[in-house]
Amino acid sequence: MATPDTRTQILDAAEHLFAEHGYRGTSVRAITTRAGANLAAVGYHFGSKAELMAAVVRRVVEPITAAQCAGLDKLLAGTPDPTVGELVEAFAGPLFDEMPADDEGGARASRLIVTILSDPAEEARSWTGPAEESVRERYFAAFARALPGLSPEELSFRMRGVFAVTAVDRLQVHQQPSPGCASPVAGEAARRWAITFLTAAMSAPPVRP
Numbered sequence: 721m722a723t724p725d726t727r728t729q730i731l732d733a734a735e736h737l738f739a740e741h742g743y744r745g746t747s748v749r750a751i752t753t754r755a756g757a758n759l760a761a762v763g764y765h766f767g768s769k770a771e772l773m774a775a776v777v778r779r780v781v782e783p784i785t786a787a788q789c790a791g792l793d794k795l796l797a798g799t800p801d802p803t804v805g806e807l808v809e810a811f812a813g814p815l816f817d818e819m820p821a822d823d824e825g826g827a828r829a830s831r832l833i834v835t836i837l838s839d840p841a842e843e844a845r846s847w848t849g850p851a852e853e854s855v856r857e858r859y860f861a862a863f864a865r866a867l868p869g870l871s872p873e874e875l876s877f878r879m880r881g882v883f884a885v886t887a888v889d890r891l892q893v894h895q896q897p898s899p900g901c902a903s904p905v906a907g908e909a910a911r912r913w914a915i916t917f918l919t920a921a922m923s924a925p926p927v928r929p
Contacts, residue, residue, distance in 0.1 A: 727765045729755040735776045739831035743773055743841040774847040777836060780818075780829045781852065787814035789855050792862065804866045805919040808882060811859055812918055815886045816911045833887040869926045882918050889914060 724732065733754035737746040748762050748769050755761075766772040791810030795802040802810075819830045836844045856879075863875055870878070889910070 726755070726757050726761055730757055730761060730765060730772070731776055731779060734772050735780070735828055735832060738773060738776055739828055739835050742835055742839045743769075743844045744839075770843040770846065773843050777832065777847040778849070780832055781847075784814045784818050785852055785855050787817060788859070789851075792855070792858055796862070801865060802862060804863070804923050805915065807859065807862055807866060808919045808922055809915050811879075812882050812886045812915065813911070815883070816914070819887075830887055833883075837884050837887065863922070867922065871926065874926055878922050881921065885918060885921075886914060 730751060734746070734751045737750055737754065740746075748759060751772070752759050752761060762769065762772055766775055788811055791813065792807075795806055795810055815833075819827075819833075836847070839845075860872075860875065860879065863879065864870070864872070867875060
């Protein structure tokens with residue numbers, strides 16, 4: 721097996737450390753030490769710590785974004801008005817596919833996503849690009865058609881919730897069993913439960929002031 725190049729080693733080290741310690745809790749020195757590279761390598765390959773963070777997150781998120789886009793394309797090819805359940809499956813399903821319960825890479829990815837959702841550092845949220853924005857806008861429009869009673873603000877909140885709940889579930893699967901279970905709930909059963917739960921949450925009546 722070929723040895724990873726320096727850029728890949730830095731990405732791997734940064735993904736692990738950012739997921740464990742957040743953006744501000746991770747130093748460039750810690751990253752390069754773990755990667756077996758010199759301090760100048762981060763600047764050479766990425767430009768800055770913030771740009772390295774963006775590259776790490778995009779490497780994890782891009783396959784999810786691509787699958788979400790493909791799923792929505794498939795739905796809209798069949799009907800202009802997918803159901804809420806179909807949209808939730810297409811939106812959340814890729815997180816199960818890209819963060820499987822029996823894969824260490826999936827564990828790191830789920831930890832990283834939970835970290836960027838909660839990290840107060842602005843750099844942790846500055847990674848989105850045109851592809852991510854386009855997918856979000858398309859799903860927002862599709863959900864808005866399926867849920868016309870929701871305000872844009874509440875719909876946006878619920879969509880963030882779908883992403884967050886799924887990521888946290890994947891993280892818990894990697895860490896510990898559910899109460900009363902001998903082993904973590906994983907696989908198709910967990911996917912079905914999550915989609916059912918999230919569909920109900922998305923479909924709930926709007927909250928009135």
